[in-house]
Structure formats: C-alpha cells, structure tokens
Amino acid sequence: MAALALSDVATRGSVARLILALSAACAVAAGGLILWAVGDWILAAGFGAAAVIVIGAVVAVRLLLPAAQVAATEPDWTVAHAIASASPDAIALTDRAGRLVCANDRYQAIFRGYPTPPNLGLDDVQGDRLGAAGRQAWRDGDARTDIDVRGNAVEATITRVGDDMLLWKFETTDASDLVATTTALIAGPDGDRLGSAGIMAALLSPDGRIRAANRVFRARAMGQEDGAIEGRDFARFLVTDSAGLVHFEREGLSGTSLRVLQVPFLDGDDAPILVALLDEEPAMALPAIGSSAASHVRSLIALLPVPLALIDRDGRFVHMNDAFTRAAGVDAAAPPLYPGDLVVREDKGALADSVRRFGAGAGHATQLPVRFAERPEEPVQVSLTGARGLGDAAVLMSLKDSSEEGKLKRQVAQATKMQAVGQLAGGVAHDFNNILTAIIGHCDLMLMRHTPGDSDYDDIHQIRTNSNRAAGLTRQLLAFSRQQTLRPQVLQLPDVISEVSNLLKRLLGETVHLVVQHGRGLGPVRADPGQLEQVVVNLAVNARDAMLAVSPNGGGTVTIETSAVTARAVRKMEEDVLPVGDYTALRISDTGTGIPADVLPKIFEPFFTTKEVGKGTGLGLSTVYGIIKQSGGYIFAENLPGSGAAFTIYLPVHAASAGAPAPATPAAAAPKVKAGETWGTGTILLVEDEDMVRAVAERALVRQGYTVLTAENGEAALELLRGQAAPDLLISDVVMPLMDGPTMVRHVRKQFPNLPILFMSGYAEEQLRRSIDIDNVAFLPKPFSVQQLAEAARDVLAAK
Structure with a gap:
C-alpha cells in the first residue's frame, strides 16, 4: 500500500513539473505579446510573473484536491x-x-x-x-x-x-424459542382447544419430567384442572394392565384405556418430548383369533358371498375369504402381503393411508375407488372399517365390483353425448337444407334460360352438381342423428345384397374376395332399401380398408351372411340391449386383425376415425348406426376369435296385420315436365319464413302457370286468407317463428276443411310426423329442385 502511495505521489510530481513548464512558456509568450503591443518592458514582465503565479496556484490545488477527495470517500468498515x-x-x-x-x-x-x-x-x-x-x-x-x-x-x-x-x-x-412457544401453546387456550377434541397433551423434558400440560391432562391425571403438575414424573401418572393397555393411575385398571402417541418434535437426545394421549375405543365383545369361537367367525367370513379380508395394525393381510380372492384375482400360491400389492401404483398411497388410519383406531367407515393391477380398466369400490376383538385384525376390508355400474354410467354418458350431437347435427342440416334449396332452385331457374353449349351452362350445372353433393352430406348428418327422411319398404335382405353385390366387387378390388351366404327361412323386414345399401357398402369398404392397411397386396376375404334369428335364440343370447323377438340378421365380417380393445367402444361415435388426417371424417359408422336405429334395428361390433372383426345387424321381422288391405295398384305416373314447360293452373298460397327459399319457390311455381300468394309466417297467412276465397293448394314450411305450419293449417282447416296441404321442411318427415299428422297432407323434404316442387304441387292437386 505504501509503495502504491509513493508511486502515486511521484506520478503527480511529474505531471506538476510538466504543467509548470508549459505554464512558464505560456507566460513568456503572453509577456512578449504585451511588449509588442505596448512597448513597456516593466508592464510585460509584471504580466508574465502574475500569469506564472496564478497558473501555479491552480495546478497546486488540482494536485492536492483528488487525494483529499479519495481519502474522504474511502469507507471505514x-x-x-x-x-x-x-x-x-x-x-x-x-x-x-x-x-x-x-x-x-x-x-x-x-x-x-x-x-x-x-x-x-x-x-x-x-x-x-x-x-x-x-x-x-x-x-x-x-x-x-x-x-x-x-x-x-x-x-x-x-x-x-x-x-x-x-x-x-x-x-x-432457535430450538429454545420453539420449546418456549410450544410450552405456552399447550398450557394456554390452544391446549384447551386440543382438550375439547379429546386430546390430552404434555411436554416432557428429556428425563421424563412434565414441563407443561393442558387442562384435560391435569384433570385426568391429578383430578383437578389447576393442579401443579410441572416438574413431576410423567410415568408415575400411568399404569399398565396384563393385556398391555395403558391407564391413568388415578382411574385404575377399570378406567378407559389410553393410546400414547409421541409426536416428533426436535432432533437430539436432549430435546424435549411432546406426548399426546387418546382414549381407546371400547373393544368389541368378539373372541380373539385363535380361539374356538374365532374359528367360527373366520368360517362365517369364508362362507359369505361378499369379498372380505382382515388386516392387522401393521397393514398386512391376516385373512381373506374365497370371494375376496376371486374378486381381487389373488394367486393362492403367492398371496399378497399388503393391500397395496393388489392395486395400481397411483392408488397405493391412498389405500395405504386409509388402512393405516383405521388400524390406528378411526371409527367411521370409508369407501374409495381403486383399480387392481390385474384389471386397471375396471374400478372397484373398497370399503374399510375398524375391526376390534379379532386378535391381530384391526381393519375389515370389503370389495364392491363397480365395473357394471361404471359401464352403465359410461353408456348413459355416451347416449347423452350422441343425443346432444345428434340434435346439433339435425339443426345444422335443417339450416343448410334451406340454403341448398335456394341455391339449387336458382340454378334450375338459370338453366331454363340457358341451353347446353351456352358459355354459362357448364358453370351453372357445376354449381348445381356441387350443391347436390352438399345435400348428400346433410343426408349423412340426418342419418347419423336419426332424423333423415326414410322411404321404408317391406323387402327381403337377399334382394338388397344382390342389388349391391356388383358395386361391391368393383369397390373391394381384385385382391379382396367377396363371399355372400344366405340363410333359410328369412323373414321380411321393413327398411329403406337405398339406406340399407349404404349400410352394406359402408361396412364392406371399412373391412377392405382394415385388411389393406395390414397387407396392401395380400387382400383378404369379406363375408356377407344373412340368417334368421328366432325369439328363442335371442333369449339364449342374454343380451340386455336386444329385446326378445324374431329378427333377420345381416353379418359382415373380414379376415383382418380386428378392432383394438380401446377403439371398440368408440367406433360409433361421431367424428371418431382411425384413418389418417384427410382420409376419413368419422361419420361413416355413426351414419350406419343412425340408419339402423332409425329403422328399428340393432347393430353390434365384435372381434372374431381367430382374426378379423364382424358387424352384426338385427332387423325385426315385419309382420303385416291380418286385416291390412292389399296394396293398390299404382296409377300410371304422369310424364315429367320439361324445363321451361308451363302446365299448372290454380292459386297456391306459399308460406315460408326464409326469404331466399320463398323467392325461389314463388318463381318456380309462377313459371309453371300458378297464381302464387306468399306469406312470411303463419300469422301473415291467416291474415291474408281472412275474407278471401279458398286457394287451390297451401304449401307451407313446418318450423317457423311465431306460428308453425301445423298450427296454422289447423286454423285454416276451420275455414276451408278440404284444402289440400303440402308441407316442406329441412327436418325429417319422421321427426315431424307427430306434429303434421293431419288428413290430406303431403310432405316434400328440403332441399328440392324446381322440378320436384312443381311435380309435388301437381300430384297434390291431381289427388284433390
């Protein structure tokens, strides 16, 4: 440090000499300048000397000031x-x-x-x-x-x-502070709160002397709450009976037994000891294990059908009956030692804590769900309660298999979800059908003004084609939600399979072999043949994709079978979902690898697919499910024992009523109307709340020669008809705001009882059947073309 100071002084001296030399030179230069200007040597010399003195003083101050400042800012620690x-x-x-x-x-x-x-x-x-x-x-x-x-x-x-x-x-x-705080807590109001919960607390010195105790402890040990207990030997207040149970010496061996708990407090041999005493629960009047009576108790437990097991205070199994071993999947050759050995890792901690709590004397039973390691997907309800008087046994454990309950809950949740999504899909399809009706109708009107070869004809026709494809998508949504309009017919399944077989052979390809087998005695079914064909094609194509995904070049076999299933056979199946009755079954199976176990419960869910992104929408099987359920049938999926998967459809056998009249011979169909041809006569009242649909329908009917009156809702239609002559036909939407179509028709029929009605709607006819169950009513589903609307109106007027 001294050397550093000397070096600093030397540096400052060198700098000072240099500055003085420069200042002298400056003073000489300044004096010469004065002499040249004034010509007075005395004045010039005086001016130079004054400059040297001033500059020297400034340099001295600047050299001394930093050292003083440094010395002043140097702290003293x-x-x-x-x-x-x-x-x-x-x-x-x-x-x-x-x-x-x-x-x-x-x-x-x-x-x-x-x-x-x-x-x-x-x-x-x-x-x-x-x-x-x-x-x-x-x-x-x-x-x-x-x-x-x-x-x-x-x-x-x-x-x-x-x-x-x-x-x-x-x-x-500090440990001493903690001890003092604990002493004050035990002897104060906090200790009284412990006493109100039945806990007797005392703080002991390392030699067993009492340093503090709460009022309940003093009252039980000394007979008075304010007794001077500090400094007395803790052990002198307790006695032990022949069974090893601890009692207060003052209460005698007939008094309530105690459980003595040492609470971890501080580490070290000289640390104080915190002790809590609890009253033991009275023992049950049951014999101890090992006696002759106890063997009867064990035999009784073994005979009970309820899965039961006894566990000791250390949490180890003492005894388990046969029902317990079966329910828990216990290996008799290597039984588990602890209950935690039976369950999955996530449930070990909760089960062990509950067993430990009841082993320590908890009095209330509890239940908790666990999953066995052998069957982790099936939760089981475990009931635990304290067991007294059974020797080593301290806890009684019973099992309740909740797999069926959980399965039912999952099925209800699945059904609720399917219903909610179905309602959403039906609403979307309804609104979409209104839009498509307007698009298709305007395309038809434009096509009437253009001929093939016109520059705009192909574009308009392409728009109409894409609109029809969109209409097919809405039909899928309605089929999934079981809200599509079906045209059921009484038919034989072999006829449907025969119609679609040629198409299937082309769809499946050369590497996939198609096998069709029909059973005997097949009953007729009532279903929409077009929708049933869609079901067969969908399932067959899915089977093909499943097999080709495993072996792109190897192919496989798709088998389509039909068979008769009697009510007796259904009864033997013991299937909860399938009601007892006569069915015609359709089974489609493949030789693939089957459906994974985790995928099988989800295959009928909407938008669920195992295909790659862009190769599947997840609506295929959900649409199949909707078609079958809407047709009154049932569908089940399963994995075959060897390999592959199978879908079995049960359609109820249709039994015609004995008094049903023979179907009338259909009249010769009227020729279809060519585009632009006008042939309609009469007045039509058109009621539609959607402006775009009402506009296109009005134009289409006017072009066919009808006089058209329009109303945007039911109330407006009633107001329009008040005091007017009856129209020839009323065409109305079903679902409208303020007043729906069926309500309006019932009011109109009071004024015009024989007025024919044509309902149109984007919802399915089956869904609306209850509300439109009115005489002399026809139905036209949306979306429809101009020609379909014209033909529907002509048919209703022709039947008038």
Missing part, C-alpha cells in the same frame, strides 16, 4: 463489522458488483465460511429463489424469502442501503 457482530442474526453486506464487503461471525457459522450471497451452497431451486429476492431488493428496496440450510428453516431479508449496497439478514429459529 470497522464500525459496520462491530455492529453486525452484535446482531444475533447472520448479517452480510454486498456492493453493487455483488462482492462481499463484510459479514459477522453468525454468518460464518451458518454458512461455514464467507460465501457471497446468493451463492451460499444451496440447491438450484433455493439459489434461484434467493437470487430473485436480491434482484427484487435492488429494484424495490427490500425483499424476503425462506430457504433451507441443512434442514433448518432460515428467513432471509434483503434491504437496499443507499444506492450501492445490499444488507442481507438471515434469521434462524
């Missing part, structure tokens, strides 16, 4: 260190650069040296937390956090001192 040493807490001071400036002896003792905060040998998490607190102190002025130093809780408080220092203060909890 002796006082700060003395103050820090006087504090009982660990104190450290760091500067802006993060260097340790000073620390007291307590800091050295806690952190075993003088490490610089926040690098105090802590783990990464605590080090990051302490560093973040330090940065907060620089920003906000102070911060605090808790850290753990070798198992001891330490509270760190960081304070910014001025602008350049951080003061780190680390407070530790």
Whole structure:
C-alpha cells in the first residue's frame, strides 16, 4: 500500500513539473505579446510573473484536491463489522458488483465460511429463489424469502442501503424459542382447544419430567384442572394392565384405556418430548383369533358371498375369504402381503393411508375407488372399517365390483353425448337444407334460360352438381342423428345384397374376395332399401380398408351372411340391449386383425376415425348406426376369435296385420315436365319464413302457370286468407317463428276443411310426423329442385 502511495505521489510530481513548464512558456509568450503591443518592458514582465503565479496556484490545488477527495470517500468498515457482530442474526453486506464487503461471525457459522450471497451452497431451486429476492431488493428496496440450510428453516431479508449496497439478514429459529412457544401453546387456550377434541397433551423434558400440560391432562391425571403438575414424573401418572393397555393411575385398571402417541418434535437426545394421549375405543365383545369361537367367525367370513379380508395394525393381510380372492384375482400360491400389492401404483398411497388410519383406531367407515393391477380398466369400490376383538385384525376390508355400474354410467354418458350431437347435427342440416334449396332452385331457374353449349351452362350445372353433393352430406348428418327422411319398404335382405353385390366387387378390388351366404327361412323386414345399401357398402369398404392397411397386396376375404334369428335364440343370447323377438340378421365380417380393445367402444361415435388426417371424417359408422336405429334395428361390433372383426345387424321381422288391405295398384305416373314447360293452373298460397327459399319457390311455381300468394309466417297467412276465397293448394314450411305450419293449417282447416296441404321442411318427415299428422297432407323434404316442387304441387292437386 505504501509503495502504491509513493508511486502515486511521484506520478503527480511529474505531471506538476510538466504543467509548470508549459505554464512558464505560456507566460513568456503572453509577456512578449504585451511588449509588442505596448512597448513597456516593466508592464510585460509584471504580466508574465502574475500569469506564472496564478497558473501555479491552480495546478497546486488540482494536485492536492483528488487525494483529499479519495481519502474522504474511502469507507471505514470497522464500525459496520462491530455492529453486525452484535446482531444475533447472520448479517452480510454486498456492493453493487455483488462482492462481499463484510459479514459477522453468525454468518460464518451458518454458512461455514464467507460465501457471497446468493451463492451460499444451496440447491438450484433455493439459489434461484434467493437470487430473485436480491434482484427484487435492488429494484424495490427490500425483499424476503425462506430457504433451507441443512434442514433448518432460515428467513432471509434483503434491504437496499443507499444506492450501492445490499444488507442481507438471515434469521434462524432457535430450538429454545420453539420449546418456549410450544410450552405456552399447550398450557394456554390452544391446549384447551386440543382438550375439547379429546386430546390430552404434555411436554416432557428429556428425563421424563412434565414441563407443561393442558387442562384435560391435569384433570385426568391429578383430578383437578389447576393442579401443579410441572416438574413431576410423567410415568408415575400411568399404569399398565396384563393385556398391555395403558391407564391413568388415578382411574385404575377399570378406567378407559389410553393410546400414547409421541409426536416428533426436535432432533437430539436432549430435546424435549411432546406426548399426546387418546382414549381407546371400547373393544368389541368378539373372541380373539385363535380361539374356538374365532374359528367360527373366520368360517362365517369364508362362507359369505361378499369379498372380505382382515388386516392387522401393521397393514398386512391376516385373512381373506374365497370371494375376496376371486374378486381381487389373488394367486393362492403367492398371496399378497399388503393391500397395496393388489392395486395400481397411483392408488397405493391412498389405500395405504386409509388402512393405516383405521388400524390406528378411526371409527367411521370409508369407501374409495381403486383399480387392481390385474384389471386397471375396471374400478372397484373398497370399503374399510375398524375391526376390534379379532386378535391381530384391526381393519375389515370389503370389495364392491363397480365395473357394471361404471359401464352403465359410461353408456348413459355416451347416449347423452350422441343425443346432444345428434340434435346439433339435425339443426345444422335443417339450416343448410334451406340454403341448398335456394341455391339449387336458382340454378334450375338459370338453366331454363340457358341451353347446353351456352358459355354459362357448364358453370351453372357445376354449381348445381356441387350443391347436390352438399345435400348428400346433410343426408349423412340426418342419418347419423336419426332424423333423415326414410322411404321404408317391406323387402327381403337377399334382394338388397344382390342389388349391391356388383358395386361391391368393383369397390373391394381384385385382391379382396367377396363371399355372400344366405340363410333359410328369412323373414321380411321393413327398411329403406337405398339406406340399407349404404349400410352394406359402408361396412364392406371399412373391412377392405382394415385388411389393406395390414397387407396392401395380400387382400383378404369379406363375408356377407344373412340368417334368421328366432325369439328363442335371442333369449339364449342374454343380451340386455336386444329385446326378445324374431329378427333377420345381416353379418359382415373380414379376415383382418380386428378392432383394438380401446377403439371398440368408440367406433360409433361421431367424428371418431382411425384413418389418417384427410382420409376419413368419422361419420361413416355413426351414419350406419343412425340408419339402423332409425329403422328399428340393432347393430353390434365384435372381434372374431381367430382374426378379423364382424358387424352384426338385427332387423325385426315385419309382420303385416291380418286385416291390412292389399296394396293398390299404382296409377300410371304422369310424364315429367320439361324445363321451361308451363302446365299448372290454380292459386297456391306459399308460406315460408326464409326469404331466399320463398323467392325461389314463388318463381318456380309462377313459371309453371300458378297464381302464387306468399306469406312470411303463419300469422301473415291467416291474415291474408281472412275474407278471401279458398286457394287451390297451401304449401307451407313446418318450423317457423311465431306460428308453425301445423298450427296454422289447423286454423285454416276451420275455414276451408278440404284444402289440400303440402308441407316442406329441412327436418325429417319422421321427426315431424307427430306434429303434421293431419288428413290430406303431403310432405316434400328440403332441399328440392324446381322440378320436384312443381311435380309435388301437381300430384297434390291431381289427388284433390
């Protein structure tokens, strides 16, 4: 340090000499300038000397002032260190650069040296937390956090001192303070609250002397709540009977037995001891295991059909009956030692805690769901309760198989979800059908003004084609939601399979072999043949894709079978979902790898698919499900024992009523109307709430020669008909705001009883059948073309 000071002085002297030399030169130059200007040697010499004196004084001041300033800003840490040493807490001071400036002896003792905060040998998490607190102190002025130093809780408080220092203060909890606090708690109101819960508490010194006790303990041990119990031997207040049960010496062996619990308090042989005493529950009047009566109890448990097991205080199995071993899948050759050995890892902790609690004397039964390691997908309800008087047994464990209950809950949830999605799909399809009706209708009207070869004809025709494709999508949505309009017929399944076989052979390809087998005695079914063909094609194509996904070149076999299923056979199947009755079954199977177990319950869900993105919408099987259910049938999927999967459809056999008249011979169909041809006569009232649909329908009917009156809702239609002559035909939408179509028709029929009605709707006819169940009513589903509307109106008027 002295050498550094001398070097500094020498440096400053050299600088001073250089500055003086330069100032002398400047003074001479200034004097010469005065002499040249004035011509007076005395004045010039005086001016130069004054300049030398002034410059020298300035240099002297500048040389001496920095040393004084440096000496003045150099801090003296002796006082700060003395103050820090006087504090009982660990104190450290760091500067802006993060260097340790000073620390007291307590800091050295806690952190075993003088490490610089926040690098105090802590783990990464605590080090990051302490560093973040330090940065907060620089920003906000102070911060605090808790850290753990070798198992001891330490509270760190960081304070910014001025602008350049951080003061780190680390407070530790002293064991003596903790003992004093605990003593005050036990002897005070907190101890009384423990007593009201039935807990007798006492704090003992290492030699077993009582340092503090709550009122309940003093009352039970001494007979008076305010007795002077401090300093007395704890063991003298207790006695033990021949069975090893502990009692208060004052109450005798006939008094209530006690459970003595030592609460972990502080580490070390000289640490105080915290003891809690609880009253034992009275023992049940049952014989101990090992006696002759106990063998009868065990035999009784073994005969009970309920899965039961006995567990001792240490949580080990003592006995389990046959029903328990079967329900839990226990291997008789290697039975489990603990209940936790039976369940999956996630359930071990909860089950072990419950067993331990009841083994310690909990009095109320509890139930918790667990999953056995052998069957993790099937939850089981476990009931636990305390068992007394059965020797080593302390806990009674029973099982309740909740797999069926869970299965029913999942089925209800699935049905609810399917219904909600179905309602959504039906609503979307209805609105979409209105839009498609307008698009298709306007395309038809435009095509009437253009001929093939016209520059716009192909574009209009392409729009119409795409609209028809969109209409097919809405039919899929309605089929999935079981809201499509079906045209059921009485038919034979072999006829449907025969019609679609040629198409299937082309769809399946050359590598997939199609086998068709029909049974005998097949009953007729009532279904829509077109929709039934869609079901067969969908299932066959899915089977083909499943087989080709495994072996792109190997192919496989798709088998379509029909068979008769009698009510007796259905009864033997014991199928809860399938009602007893006569059915005609359709079975489509393949030779693939089958359906994965986790996928099988989801295959009929909407938008669920196992295909790659862009190769499947997930509506195929859900549409199949909707068609079959709407046709009154049932469909089941299963994996075959060898390989592959099978879908079995049960359609009820149609039985015509004995008195049903023979179907009338259909009249010769009227020739279809060519585009642009006009042939209609009469007045039609058109009621439609959608402006775009009403506009296109009005134009289409006017072009056919009809006089058309329009109304936007039912109330407007009634107002229009008031005092007017009856129209020839009323065409109305079914679902409309304010007043729906069927309500309006019932009011109109009061005025015009024989007025023919043509309902149109984007919803399915079956869904609306109850509301439109009115005489002399026809139905036209949306979307429809101009020609379909014209033909429907002509047919209704022709039948008038």
